[in-house]
Amino acid sequence: MSLGRSVEVAEPRRHSVLAFTIGTIILLALAGAAALYGGALWLKHAMRESLPQLDGEIHLPGLTASVTVRRDHHGIPYIQASNLDDLFMAQGYVTAQDRLWQMDMARRFAAGNTAAILGPAYVKHDRMQRTLLMRQTAEHIVANLSETNRRYFNDYTRGVNDYINSHQDNLPAEFQLLMYKPRLWRPVDSALVMMDMVQLLDQTWDIKLDRERVVASIGPTLATQLYPVGSWRDHPPTQQPPNLSSPSSWVPLTPLDSSQSRLTQPSVNDLLQLRQLVEGFRIRCPGCIPGSNEWVVSGAHTTSGKPILSNDMHLPYQIPGIWYEASLEAPGFHAAGLSIPGIPFIIAGHNDYIAWGFTAMYADMQDLYVEQTDAHGEYLAPDGSWHPIEHHRETIHVRGGSDVTIDVESTDHGPVVTPLIHHESRTISLRWSAYDVPEDNIPLFALDTASDWTSFRAAISRWTSPSLNAVYADDQGHIGYQAIGQIPNRPNGIMDVPITGFNHEWHGYIPFDQLPSELDPPNGIIATANSRITPNGYPYPISNDWADPYRNERIWKWLAGKNNLTPADMLTLQTDVYSAVDQELAQRFAYAIDHASHTDRRLRETANILRTWQGRVSVDSPAAAIVAAAKKAFWPMLLRPKLGDAWRLYHWSEKGFAQEQFITNNPQGWLPPGYATWDDFLADVVKQGLSAGPLDLKHWRYGEAHPIHIGHPLYGHLPWFRRWTGVGPLPMPGDTTTVLQAGPTFGPSQRFTIDWANPDAATENIVLGQSGDPLSPYYRDQWPYWYNGKTFAMPFSDAAVQSQTAHTLTLMP
Secondary structure, X not given: OHHHHHHHHHHHHHHHHHHHHHHHHHHHHHHHHHHHHHHHHHHHHHXXXXXXXXXXXXXXXXXXXXXXXXXXXXOOEEEEOOOHHXXXXXXXXXXXXXXXXXXXXXXXXXXXXXXXXXXXXXXXXXXXXXXXXXXXXXXXXXXXXXXXXXXXXXXXXXXXXXHHHXXXXXXXXXXXXXXXXXXXXXXXXXXXXXXXXXXXXXXXXXXXXXXXXXXXXXHHHHHHHHOOOOOOOOOOOOOOOOOOXXXXXXXXXXXXXXXXXXXXXXXXXXXXXXXXXXXXXXXXXXXXXXXXXXXXXXXXXXXXXXXXXXXXXXXXXXXXXXXXXXXXXXXXXXXXXXXXXXXXXXXXXXXXXXXXXEEEOOOOOEEEEEEOEOOOXXXXXXXXXXXXXXXXXXXXXXXXXXXXXXXXXXXXXXXXXXXXXXXXXXXXXXXXXXXXXXXXXXXXXXHHOOOOHHHHHHHHOOXXXXXXXXXXXXXXXXXXXXXXXXXXXXXXXXXXXXXXOOOOOOOOEOOHXXXXXXXXXXXXXXXXXXXXXXXXXXXXXXXXXXXXXXHHHHHHHHHOOOOXXXXXXXXXXXOOOEOHHHHHHHHXXXXXXXXXXXXXXXXXXXXXXXXXXXXXXXXXXXXXXHHHHHHHHHXXXXXXXXXXXXXXXXOOOOHHHHHXXXXXXXXXXXXXXXXXXXXXXXXXXXXXXXXXXXXXXXXXXXXXXXXXEEOOOOHHHOOOOOOOOOEEEEEOOOOXXXXXXXXXXXXXXXXXXXXXXXXXXXXXXXXOOOOOOOOOOOOOOOHHHHHOOOOOEOOOOHHHHHHXXXXXEEEEO
16 A cells, blocks of 8 residues: 555656756747747847948948949949959959858968867868968069059059948858957958969869879779870860861870889878878869850851850859959950959950950979988989978967967978878978969959950960960950960970979970960861860870860850851850760660670660660759769779779869760770670679669659759858758759850859850859848849849949849949
């Protein structure tokens, strides 16, 4: 009885405790939800409060006269000033209105100051940037500015700082979320933003270490087939059209220094960690290479009788986007197109007389040198003398952690990068053309004001970095091409691995008048897409690592023989997703399955899908998805037997062409063990690729396996903000071999076309929008145009701009 009574007393207590616990959990959950909801409301309020003023008047100290800023229905500013100083000051202010947080992070990212805001996870990145002397290089750029450029850089700086000073209480929401305020802008910050782009396009030094490891594993003979230099498909812009109908033998490679294969090297994991560190400045996904398309056709091929120029630069997707569209006008100056937030002037676009566009050239602008050192900390110079290694200390401030102090070493070649490579015992220094800063090194103002081919070339002759291909068209009917950049002159050839000895020292730079150039070619067509641009017999080595030839080949073939071309045709080409090489590989895979020793019903069904495919890499294509899966499976299956885990170090811009050569030529020395024939191997490659997708082949869709997803770097991590502050995931057509070169993390960053018969109808659109504020109507209003392969005009004349004006802001002294 007593036991029963004790149980009766205990049960209500248990229920009370349980109810209290559940109630507490519910209350905490409700409190947490309320806190999250309140935080979301606060953040949206901060976004709303920081939206820029687009109409009315704003007083800007330092202006000498009023400046009119008209914005069209996409928020693109058309800035009109009565003098150049006011124009560039207004450009700085207006750009900061839309992109200040992006500008602040760009200068921090380049200089190595991110850990001070983002915490310990960014110490490794900051250490790399400090080691690579990015801030010091930017300071040299500013020190060597011409008086004209210095003046306009200072004007731009004043405009940015006017915005910062006048918006301390309603800075962009990112600053409030991260709880910091930006320091004032300086001209060196604009130079840092420039170096950010240079590093994105020209930094390749880590790949030389990867190649060194691969060559050490398999020897230089086999390695040559992994690293082709150019191809029979190439069409350099200054060379007459080649025969693109049939292949020739593989292009021979520059011989490797056999001594490199005997050097002590870091482990595979060490090099993969280095790649992960460096990849913040390059697009890293299988087969993804930063690139671009550009072409220009003479009036003989157009409906209007005037030249048409098109350009789409392929860069990382990001929010906000890399580019900021603008039109700048003052007496003697009128240019429109793309700017980079943080840098004055127009980078690419057109003025009253000329239009221009760019693609990455892929020139080799960096070399690694293995220094010979002694016990006294000195290194041997080419003249036989011993020099002390220079040292300077850098302190990295870390939010939420202790400061980190590093010792940065340098030789005459450049900074010692050994501390960035785990378990590397050699003293390896980096020589980079960007470190050699000449006087008057930023030609953007001269480019924006050029009026003909002569003044255009005079301007870009001073271009140093990054290395680029420039196409040109003018209002008088001329078209042209010019390679630009401060490219090392290497009389003894390019080394794709770290250099020992003194046989590969640079002998200055290739003279500008010796770089490939062309004006008004007889066929009336010029195009580049990152593949080889040096004609046969060209005397100077520029690069061994050109891009795959397929986009360039397709552009030339598509344009050849066509007349009555229009801007609409140019958009059709910019969004073209036909791949001749993917179609060729599909046929080869089908043939292999037909002739393999062992197949099954699913493989035979696959062969039938592949053999009937027309080569369009569209979102709903099963064949395109299967070919992509087989291409992905190919490399580990081919390389792992010879390289082991080091197969992951294989990276080359012409990797796609190397793959085509393997699959079509079937070199016996590369056939993996366990296979009697290449047909057996390739059938197994397809089978392995199929294992990554749906069992039912009818459900294979290229777009589903290759989506595009662009997230905001901050808001993309917040559950309530993730979806509406980004785009995707959405199915995306195209691959690295199509003119519409698209990958999960990179693709066309803009699309530009101008027909000189009507500059007011010139089209220019970016991926998402002008604003960095998600609550702005101009945050992602351009996305439907970009994603659906459409575009819109960016007016140029005063009357056309006025007809498209949605907002008018007057900046007053």
